[in-house]
Amino acid sequence: MALPVRDKDAKRAGSGSRDARPTLKTIARLSGLAVPTVSRALKNAPDIGAKTRQRVRQIADEIGYVPDRAGVRLRTGKTNVIALVLSTEEEVMGQTSHMVRGISDVLSGTPYHLVVTPYSRTGDALDPVRYLVETASADGIIFSRTEPNDPRVRYLVERGVPFSTHGRTETGLAHSFHDFDNEAFAVEAVLRLAAKGRTRLALLPPPPWLTYYHHTMAGFARGLAQAGAMEVEYGGVDVDTPLSMLKAHTHKCMTGPDRPDGIVSGSGGGTIGIIAGIEAAGLVVGRDVDIAAKQSSEILQWIRPNLEVASEDISLAGRDLASAVLRIIDGEDPATLQSLSYPRWTTADAHEPLQG
Numbered sequence: 001m002a003l004p005v006r007d008k009d010a011k012r013a014g015s016g017s018r019d020a021r022p023t024l025k026t027i028a029r030l031s032g033l034a035v036p037t038v039s040r041a042l043k044n045a046p047d048i049g050a051k052t053r054q055r056v057r058q059i060a061d062e063i064g065y066v067p068d069r070a071g072v073r074l075r076t077g078k079t080n081v082i083a084l085v086l087s088t089e090e091e092v093m094g095q096t097s098h099m100v101r102g103i104s105d106v107l108s109g110t111p112y113h114l115v116v117t118p119y120s121r122t123g124d125a126l127d128p129v130r131y132l133v134e135t136a137s138a139d140g141i142i143f144s145r146t147e148p149n150d151p152r153v154r155y156l157v158e159r160g161v162p163f164s165t166h167g168r169t170e171t172g173l174a175h176s177f178h179d180f181d182n183e184a185f186a187v188e189a190v191l192r193l194a195a196k197g198r199t200r201l202a203l204l205p206p207p208p209w210l211t212y213y214h215h216t217m218a219g220f221a222r223g224l225a226q227a228g229a230m231e232v233e234y235g236g237v238d239v240d241t242p243l244s245m246l247k248a249h250t251h252k253c254m255t256g257p258d259r260p261d262g263i264v265s266g267s268g269g270g271t272i273g274i275i276a277g278i279e280a281a282g283l284v285v286g287r288d289v290d291i292a293a294k295q296s297s298e299i300l301q302w303i304r305p306n307l308e309v310a311s312e313d314i315s316l317a318g319r320d321l322a323s324a325v326l327r328i329i330d331g332e333d334p335a336t337l338q339s340l341s342y343p344r345w346t347t348a349d350a351h352e353p354l355q356g
Contacts, residue, residue, distance in 0.1 A: 083138035102318020140325035174335035183219035189292035190223025198262030202234035239267035250277025268295030310343035
């Protein structure tokens with residue numbers, strides 16, 4: 001039977017010099033349990049009762065126990081780290097926070113913890129992945145902004161490293177991914193603008209070197225064909241364009257002789273710049289021009305209720321990606337761990353999602 005832990009015992013066990021840091025033996029002594037039982041309880045082993053696991057975790061928290069990750073790595077060859085590799089490109093609508101939240105939801109209660117590894121968009125996207133692999137710094141890797149022939153995918157497949165990507169590729173290599181159906185988004189966006197009587201449509205696309213650029217462009221073209229609408233040139237900008245430049249570009253387009261009367265925007269942040277440019281030209285969104293936009297945060301329809309908005313659930317993506325990596329680590333086939341999510345539309349002047 002486990003012995004109760006008095007506060008002063010717990011504080012005494014967790015105090016002292018750095019050399020006297022609490023260990024599994026400390027928890028075992030305070031709980032009256034064997035060291036292997038304590039270890040398994042901290043790992044949430046199913047053969048350890050819930051009350052015992054709760055008690056062990058309570059003691060560990062009270063005394064400030066932190067696993068010796070160097071020791072874990074020496075004993076098991078594992079780091080208990082999942083690395084999320086992200087571009088340092090500014091994300092106005094907070095996509096990164098949603099991704100981190102989703103991944104953290106899955107890792108909570110497991111031995112794994114999340115480490116975010118940033119890289120500059122102007123640098124080589126393979127560098128941080130190569131570093132993680134060569135230094136054995138993570139048991140699994142998640143990354144986004146995939147390219148059609150993404151060298152990171154080829155590198156990780158060749159080395160047998162567990163990973164999952166936010167976005168698909170065209171490498172021909174079977175790998176785990178979660179993606180958003182950007183083609184379906186673009187088709188529906190065009191049709192919604194056409195239903196408002198808009199026939200001259202422009203597109204704010206992703207950068208052309210990313211895989212989902214091709215999906216978006218294909219959907220936009222298909223939507224134009226179905227609606228009998230025409231494309232108005234809006235070139236020179238994409239969803240990565242700084243907002244000040246996007247505002248200026250949109251202002252120029254809207255004051256020209258061939259301005260569009262509808263715009264499909266591939267990002268929530270980009271939509272803010274588009275709205276600013278439209279209004280700087282003295283035009284009104286919803287009267288002179290309509291916008292159908294994708295967002296990762298539920299905010300655009302509150303800024304301008306007359307927008308057509310499709311939401312991409314980035315937290316869901318994070319959960320799917322983290323779950324996939326853990327399952328690959330446990331031996332599942334990456335080719336079976338592929339998922340696709342779909343646009344959830346909110347129509348203009350309403351806050352209830354439509355079936356898109």
